[in-house]
Amino acid sequence: MLFKPLNPMLPVWCDAPFDDDAYVFEPKWDGVRMLLHKQGPRIEAYTRSGLRVTNLFPELAEAAQSIRAHTAILDCEGVCVRGERPVFDDIMHRLRLGRADTIKQALHSHPAAWIAFDVLLTSDGEHGHEPLLERKRRLDELLEPSPALLKTVTLENQGNALFELTARQRMEGIIAKRKHSVYRLHARSSDWLKIKHAQTIDAAILGYRNHPFQLMLGLQFRTVKNKFVGTVQDGLEAEHREWIIERICQDSIRQEGDTHWVKPRLCCRVEYKDRSDTHQLRHTRFVSFLPEKRAEDCVWTYGLQ
Structure with missing residues (x-):
């Protein structure tokens, strides 16, 4: 177990916060899940995913000093805090670094820390049971x-209050x-539930599918323009389909199966509750069309999502 890649326990989705004496509630830190292994x-x-990233984080030397046990495995969230809150894009920046000089510079520009919330192993043995x-x-x-290493906040029977505070x-x-x-x-368990706040973002419309009707969404990034970031189906009605098809049919670029790609000229606002490490939006819902907004202005705002 020690110094071997492990797949941590994962939560399942829950739509709304609640109060329950059978549960404890923790903030969901916007970072990257990491397991810290220590021996001496x-x-x-x-x-x-099992990738060893020790060499990317010199701050781990200080974190090790915070662990009193000779041997331990801690389940943590690796975070980079900016303006008193974790910023996902900052910790992803740290994970992309490779050269020693850029890693050294990031110690000051994007300092990392770990929020511990569980312990799998100590010098006394395994504790998962x-x-x-x-x-x-x-x-x-x-x-x-x-x-460099802190323990997460844990509250009993105060899910609604903590949800409001995190909002x-x-x-x-x-x-x-x-x-x-x-x-x-190596399991996703309903004993753990993740409850996320919906966020909104303005996206360029890159195309559509008919069965069922979905819009293809795109965003502008520093190095990629009109990057595909997912689809939206929920919230779209028949009148929405008629409105958008009438306006983008003349902008067709190509068709791939049931997907019609168009020149990104129109935009829409969507809600989403999750996004992947590559900025793919999940649990999306259509809010409105934005006929006055330009596709080039639909930008992923680093650190604000």
Whole structure:
């Protein structure tokens, strides 16, 4: 188990926050899931896909000093904080670095830290079979918090209040966890629930599909123009289809199966609740067309999504 890639336990979706004595609630940190493995002075960081990224984060040396146990595996979120909140694009920037000089520069421009929320292993043995509250107790004893390694906030029976607080702080949302849940590696479990705030974004319309009717969405990035970032179907009515088809049919570029690609001339506003590491929007819902907005102005705003 130690110093081997592990697939961490994952939550399932939940549509709305709730209060329940059977759960604890934590903020959902907008970063990258990492497992920290420590034995003596050695510390390694692995992403949820099993990639070892230790050499990208010199801050891990300080994080290791915060772990009192000789041996430990901690489940954490790697974050880069800007303006008192984590910024997903900043931690992704850190993961893309390779040269020693750029990594050294990023220590000051994009400093990283880890938020610990679970413990899988200590010098006493493996702990995944223990209930969550017992693992939380072990985590309290294990950590000496520092700027590089902190313990997450955990509240009992206050899911609605924490959800409102994370909305005000422009965070992703919250995680609800059953107090007696065990830790299941390589699994997605309904014992853990993720509840996210909807966000809105203005996207260029790159095309459409007919069966069912969907709009193809695009955004402008620093290095890629009109990058495809997903589709939207929910919220679209028959009158929306008629309105958009009438205006973009003359802009056709090509057809691939049931997908009609067009010149990006019109825009729309959509809600989304999630996005991938490559900025693919998920759980989307159509809000409105934006006939006065230009496609080139539909930009991914780094650090504000």
